[in-house]
Amino acid sequence: MTFAVVLISIGVAALLGMVMRNRWRIKLLLGISVLAVYAFQPLLPVRGLDFWLPTATLALVSLTWIITSPPENRTWLKNFPALLSLFSIVLVLGLTRYLGISLYLTASNPPQTIYIIIGLAAIALIALLLMHFSKPNKALLIGASVFIILLFVILKVPQLSTIISGLLRSMNHQSTSLTLSQDLRWLGFSYIAFRLLHTIRDRLSGRLPVVSLTEYMVYVIFFPALTAGPIDRIERFVGDLRRPLALTSDDIGESGKRLLFGLFKKFAIADLLAMVALNATNALQVHSAGWAWVLLYAFALQIYFDFSGYTDIAIGLGRLLGISLPENFNAPYLKPNLTQFWNNWHMTLTQWFRAYFFNPVTRVLRSGKKSLPIPVIIFFTQLATMVLIGLWHGVTLNFVAWGMWHGLGLFVHNRWSELTRAHFTALSSRWQSVLNVGGLLLTFNFVALGWVFFALPNLTISINYLRVLFGLA
Amino acid sequence: MNLIFLRNVFLKGLGLFLVVDLIFIAVNPASLGKLSLYNHLFIGRQRFPFGEDSSQSYNLSLFNLDAMFASHVIANGIKPIDEYRVIVIGDSSIWGTLLRPEETLSGQMNAAGLSLCGKKMRVYNLGYPTISLTKDLMVLDYAMRYQPDLIIWSVTLEAFPADNQLSSPIVANNAARLGNLIVRYSLPLNQNDSALMHPSFWDDTLIGQRRALADLLRLQIYGVLWSATGVDQIYPADYQHTQTDFNTDVSYHNMQPPKMGDSKLAFTEIDAGLRIAGKTSLILINEPMLISTGRNSDLRYNFLYPRWVYDQWREMMAVRAEAGGWKYLDLWNIVPAGEFTNSAIHLTPSGEALLVGWVEQFTLQQSCP
Numbered sequence: 046m047t048f049a050v051v052l053i054s055i056g057v058a059a060l061l062g063m064v065m066r067n068r069w070r071i072k073l074l075l076g077i078s079v080l081a082v083y084a085f086q087p088l089l090p091v092r093g094l095d096f097w098l099p100t101a102t103l104a105l106v107s108l109t110w111i112i113t114s115p116p117e118n119r120t121w122l123k124n125f126p127a128l129l130s131l132f133s134i135v136l137v138l139g140l141t142r143y144l145g146i147s148l149y150l151t152a153s154n155p156p157q158t159i160y161i162i163i164g165l166a167a168i169a170l171i172a173l174l175l176m177h178f179s180k181p182n183k184a185l186l187i188g189a190s191v192f193i194i195l196l197f198v199i200l201k202v203p204q205l206s207t208i209i210s211g212l213l214r215s216m217n218h219q220s221t222s223l224t225l226s227q228d229l230r231w232l233g234f235s236y237i238a239f240r241l242l243h244t245i246r247d248r249l250s251g252r253l254p255v256v257s258l259t260e261y262m263v264y265v266i267f268f269p270a271l272t273a274g275p276i277d278r279i280e281r282f283v284g285d286l287r288r289p290l291a292l293t294s295d296d297i298g299e300s301g302k303r304l305l306f307g308l309f310k311k312f313a314i315a316d317l318l319a320m321v322a323l324n325a326t327n328a329l330q331v332h333s334a335g336w337a338w339v340l341l342y343a344f345a346l347q348i349y350f351d352f353s354g355y356t357d358i359a360i361g362l363g364r365l366l367g368i369s370l371p372e373n374f375n376a377p378y379l380k381p382n383l384t385q386f387w388n389n390w391h392m393t394l395t396q397w398f399r400a401y402f403f404n405p406v407t408r409v410l411r412s413g414k415k416s417l418p419i420p421v422i423i424f425f426t427q428l429a430t431m432v433l434i435g436l437w438h439g440v441t442l443n444f445v446a447w448g449m450w451h452g453l454g455l456f457v458h459n460r461w462s463e464l465t466r467a468h469f470t471a472l473s474s475r476w477q478s479v480l481n482v483g484g485l486l487l488t489f490n491f492v493a494l495g496w497v498f499f500a501l502p503n504l505t506i507s508i509n510y511l512r513v514l515f516g517l518a
Numbered sequence: 519m520n521l522i523f524l525r526n527v528f529l530k531g532l533g534l535f536l537v538v539d540l541i542f543i544a545v546n547p548a549s550l551g552k553l554s555l556y557n558h559l560f561i562g563r564q565r566f567p568f569g570e571d572s573s574q575s576y577n578l579s580l581f582n583l584d585a586m587f588a589s590h591v592i593a594n595g596i597k598p599i600d601e602y603r604v605i606v607i608g609d610s611s612i613w614g615t616l617l618r619p620e621e622t623l624s625g626q627m628n629a630a631g632l633s634l635c636g637k638k639m640r641v642y643n644l645g646y647p648t649i650s651l652t653k654d655l656m657v658l659d660y661a662m663r664y665q666p667d668l669i670i671w672s673v674t675l676e677a678f679p680a681d682n683q684l685s686s687p688i689v690a691n692n693a694a695r696l697g698n699l700i701v702r703y704s705l706p707l708n709q710n711d712s713a714l715m716h717p718s719f720w721d722d723t724l725i726g727q728r729r730a731l732a733d734l735l736r737l738q739i740y741g742v743l744w745s746a747t748g749v750d751q752i753y754p755a756d757y758q759h760t761q762t763d764f765n766t767d768v769s770y771h772n773m774q775p776p777k778m779g780d781s782k783l784a785f786t787e788i789d790a791g792l793r794i795a796g797k798t799s800l801i802l803i804n805e806p807m808l809i810s811t812g813r814n815s816d817l818r819y820n821f822l823y824p825r826w827v828y829d830q831w832r833e834m835m836a837v838r839a840e841a842g843g844w845k846y847l848d849l850w851n852i853v854p855a856g857e858f859t860n861s862a863i864h865l866t867p868s869g870e871a872l873l874v875g876w877v878e879q880f881t882l883q884q885s886c887p
Binding site: 298 | 523524527572573574735736739740742743745746747748749
């Protein structure tokens with residue numbers, strides 16, 4: 046997101062915070078968040094796609110709500126206003142193509158109205174069929190999860206997204222020679238998918254609260270958290286949403302502080318560091334180990350300030366709107382070991398994986414007839430979890446390597462702390478402090494070395510860069 | 519919602535901003551350019567900062583002469599006792615468009631490891647990629663504080679037309695510095711020319727200076743990548759070669775054959791340069807240029823110059839050099855056509871080596887004090 050977009054978001058949130066009355070609050074949040082789904086979507090070279098992808102987001106969220114809601118909650122009367130709002134907003138956005146001026150609400154001129162009407166009618170038909178003939182059963186929910194994961198894989202595997210982009214270009218009578226995997230940049234889909242999977246999984250386990258379509262939609266596409274999280278839990282989010290909004294000066298002060306910190310972190314520190322941070326070009330140009338470390342440290346700090354800056358902005362915006370979004374970072378680079386690092390880095394993502402992958406898999410492995418040794422279980426679950434977190438960023442060998450680096454690191458730390466815990470707890474506090482500082486430096490450098498795989502596009506360049514770092518190139 | 523609280527926050531913020539702004543204006547924002555991480559944390563640049571695509575060239579163009587010199591290796595500490603300091607000023611051919619720092623005239627002369635007057639010769643590239651004698655004069659005037667033993671000033675006819683003198687952005691954005699030169703050396707230039715930027719009070723505020731401040735900051739940040747990679751411009755694998763076929767137009771800066779008026783050329787700037795150099799030796803070079811054999815090359819040497827105007831200018835230079843006792847080296851035709859890159863004055867590394875041979879020979883003939 047650009048500085049201007051963030052400033053506009055702050056302005057909108059401040060205005061909403063001031064004028065929102067409880068009766069209209071959720072409706073206004075729905076309207077603004079739907080507009081944001083379109084306005085934040087970047088321009089795409091495939092004709093009309095930057096309109097259809099946001100529309101697909103709304104459709105996907107609506108359909109997921111239908112299959113996760115008990116039939117008595119899906120009544121027409123109760124949800125008609127939300128459906129009408131969604132269809133009206135999409136249609137009105139589509140009609141802006143006739144204004145002859147850009148309102149900056151869509152990345153490019155929307156498609157012809159007739160196609161939008163056909164698209165909306167198709168979505169409405171699927172929704173009606175699902176509402177009338179489906180109940181939240183296990184097969185349907187698992188099928189929906191698989192569908193979302195498939196979509197995710199298509200978007201994250203460059204070869205697959207290139208094929209799909211080529212098909213879309215052919216359908217649009219556009220040149221396929223220019224096809225790129227980046228043609229399918231679906232704004233916020235990674236976060237949207239995880240929120241949807243969270244609600245489907247909670248429906249399967251019977252923990253999902255009953256929410257209206259409006260509440261569900263606002264939860265998934267809440268505009269401050271649309272592009273970069275955090276990934277909130279629906280029961281917590283809806284609790285805030287239903288609480289009467291009464292902004293106090295404390296709220297405004299806290300929100301202002303987070304917004305200022307966030308803007309400074311993102312646009313002053315991170316953007317400056319980005320100028321010198323490790324990338325595919327300078328990795329091949331750097332000529333000494335010392336400077337190679339400088340570029341790597343710059344990347345390590347840039348990614349932290351960029352991401353935590355966005356989180357601060359999201360939390361600050363949320364606070365203005367009466368939503369207390371969860372923290373995502375808690376000084377991760379100041380932690381003395383890798384386990385604590387991961388407990389404080391992108392916390393909502395790691396909590397998600399812990400809840401929906403690590404814990405269930407560990408339980409299954411432990412409860413088997415022939416229970417595996419604990420170290421083997423830890424090794425497998427930590428490695429698999431971290432590889433999955435890597436793949437969440439993109440399906441490439443480098444992200445697998447990054448995940449494995451951290452998975453192995455977590456396993457080694459786990460075993461090390463098991464072996465040495467008794468010995469270290471007996472040390473004096475002074476020695477504990479010395480060890481903590483040593484652990485902090487070791488952890489930071491371990492994480493920084495892992496960023497080599499994250500920042501560079503392939504294993505050849507990454508390994509060569511590691512050789513430069515250690516003076517072996 | 520507590521509106522009084524909001525009002526107080528706004529008023530305090532505004533007050534603080536105004537105080538900081540006044541302090542900023544009082545310390546003279548332009549002088550901030552002297553603060554530099556180059557030559558301290560980062561190695562000094564081999565040539566002035568200049569570039570358009572910063573993300574690839576790790577370089578950028580800015581108009582703050584203090585910052586440009588502070589980032590240059592010439593500003594690295596005091597001059598060593600055993601150094602014979604040579605500065606080279608001129609346009610993009612001296613700065614080295616498409617050449618790596620070590621391939622430029624100064625880079626190749628340094629690599630030769632020459633000595634003069636019992637001292638090791640160190641050559642500093644102070645070229646800057648715009649063509650204007652007034653720009654060169656401004657650079658020379660500033661560079662004299664670095665105590666050169668020899669000045670090499672590379673010129674071409676295109677730097678002489680009066681209408682080119684203020685068109686260089688670095689000249690236009692240093693009106694006060696230029697005004698000082700106009701007064702000191704009676705240059706035939708108008709201090710109130712509309713091409714010159716005269717900053718107002720508002721231009722000196724934090725808001726007015728935001729771009730200049732951002733440029734200063736970016737220059738410092740790019741010091742990391744300059745030090746780490748040695749890259750300071752984009753070296754494309756392929757580029758458009760200089761034009762060798764021409765139309766029949768033989769006009770030059772509103773001048774028509776058969777006679778060019780020397781009143782329209784900035785010879786006063788050359789005289790001023792010699793006065794600035796004072797007792798320091800100054801070698802003036804007419805830099806090599808492409809002599810095309812393409813279509814209409816009987817009318818034009820290259821896309822810059824019709825033959826009639828260039829020949830007359832060379833004659834004028836020779837006469838003035840003779841009369842004024844200049845150390846003048848006319849190297850206009852020493853480089854074959856195949857050794858030019860994307861312009862009629864930009865040389866390949868081997869073309870540059872030919873130039874270096876001549877310049878080295880002439881430089882080593884200089885008498886010692």
